[in-house]
Amino acid sequence: MPNKYLIQFQMKKNILIVLLLVSLNGFSQNVLKIGEVFDFEIGDEFHYKSFVGTPSGERLKVIEKCYSENKDTVYYKFEVNKYMSSYVSDPEPHLIYSYYSFEQSKSFSHLDSSIFTTFLDCKFYDENDVYCRFDSIISYSTKWCGLEINGYDATVGEFEPSRYIHTCGKGVGDVRVYLQFGSSGGIVDEDKELVYYKKGDQMCGEPDLTSIPLNNNTSKIAKIYPNPTSSLITIKLNEPSTDHFIFEIINIQGKIIHHQEIQGTSCQYDLSGIEKGIYVVKIYISGNILYKKVIKY
Numbered sequence: 241m242p243n244k245y246l247i248q249f250q251m252k253k254n255i256l257i258v259l260l261l262v263s264l265n266g267f268s269q270n271v272l273k274i275g276e277v278f279d280f281e282i283g284d285e286f287h288y289k290s291f292v293g294t295p296s297g298e299r300l301k302v303i304e305k306c307y308s309e310n311k312d313t314v315y316y317k318f319e320v321n322k323y324m325s326s327y328v329s330d331p332e333p334h335l336i337y338s339y340y341s342f343e344q345s346k347s348f349s350h351l352d353s354s355i356f357t358t359f360l361d362c363k364f365y366d367e368n369d370v371y372c373r374f375d376s377i378i379s380y381s382t383k384w385c386g387l388e389i390n391g392y393d394a395t396v397g398e399f400e401p402s403r404y405i406h407t408c409g410k411g412v413g414d415v416r417v418y419l420q421f422g423s424s425g426g427i428v429d430e431d432k433e434l435v436y437y438k439k440g441d442q443m444c445g446e447p448d449l450t451s452i453p454l455n456n457n458t459s460k461i462a463k464i465y466p467n468p469t470s471s472l473i474t475i476k477l478n479e480p481s482t483d484h485f486i487f488e489i490i491n492i493q494g495k496i497i498h499h500q501e502i503q504g505t506s507c508q509y510d511l512s513g514i515e516k517g518i519y520v521v522k523i524y525i526s527g528n529i530l531y532k533k534v535i536k537y
Contacts, residue, residue, distance in 0.1 A: 281305065284438065401422070
């Protein structure tokens with residue numbers, strides 16, 4: 241005899257799908273297709289920040305793209321630059337950052353299907369759940385430069401329900417992924433949000449410079465020390481140069497907070513008047529542009 245809880249679960253799932261489809265018919269905007277959401281080109285770039293614990297984030301850049309023979313599946317390869325941080329108290333309270341770079345492959349199939357087909361197969365549909373509710377279905381948002389956005393805000397579980405939010409944007413993939421165990425203040429397992437994207441000449445949001453890979457040859461041309469620092473940094477060219485050089489201090493939101501032209505081979509800059517965190521020193525010299533991350537604690 242079939243398990244009564246499995247029967248209840250299947251009935252609730254079928255009812256949910258019907259209600260979902262009815263809701264979709266009421267959208268003022270079209271329901272996005274999988275192929276519309278994950279429609280990238282080589283060079284497209286996406287920055288995500290996580291809002292769980294100490295700062296972390298990642299940058300995805302499309303470096304390869306191809307289709308299956310029947311054009312129903314698209315394959316991408318991404319260059320991934322990821323960072324994580326941890327809190328330390330010595331010598332003064334500050335964050336230590338770790339950086340990772342690797343390549344990642346992803347594929348997306350059934351490109352002509354509704355994006356909600358993907359959502360309906362998400363992980364909270366299993367035989368242990370006899371209760372699932374879509375609180376709302378999000379059809380449109382102007383947050384990302386007027387992009388069309390589809391997604392859901394769902395509550396799962398009967399006694400201590402968990403909350404799932406998943407939204408996708410046309411041409412930009414995931415916009416928000418949120419998972420909280422126990423929606424009334426439980427543990428947040430994941431909270432990731434798109435903060436910047438670049439598609440061709442179109443850009444939106446604030447780039448997260450912490451996730452951008454910086455030049456490895458900076459140290460061959462100039463030294464920047466001490467790093468980390470609580471106040472002064474020194475910028476010194478390794479070789480004498482008749483050219484002047486320019487340096488900028490940029491915060492992780494991409495805003496230039498200092499710009500200076502230097503005649504000579506070295507200079508100092510006092511960081512004591514700015515907030516603690518990660519900054520990027522950008523150096524222009526002899527047609528080269530160099531970057532270096534500096535931690536102010």
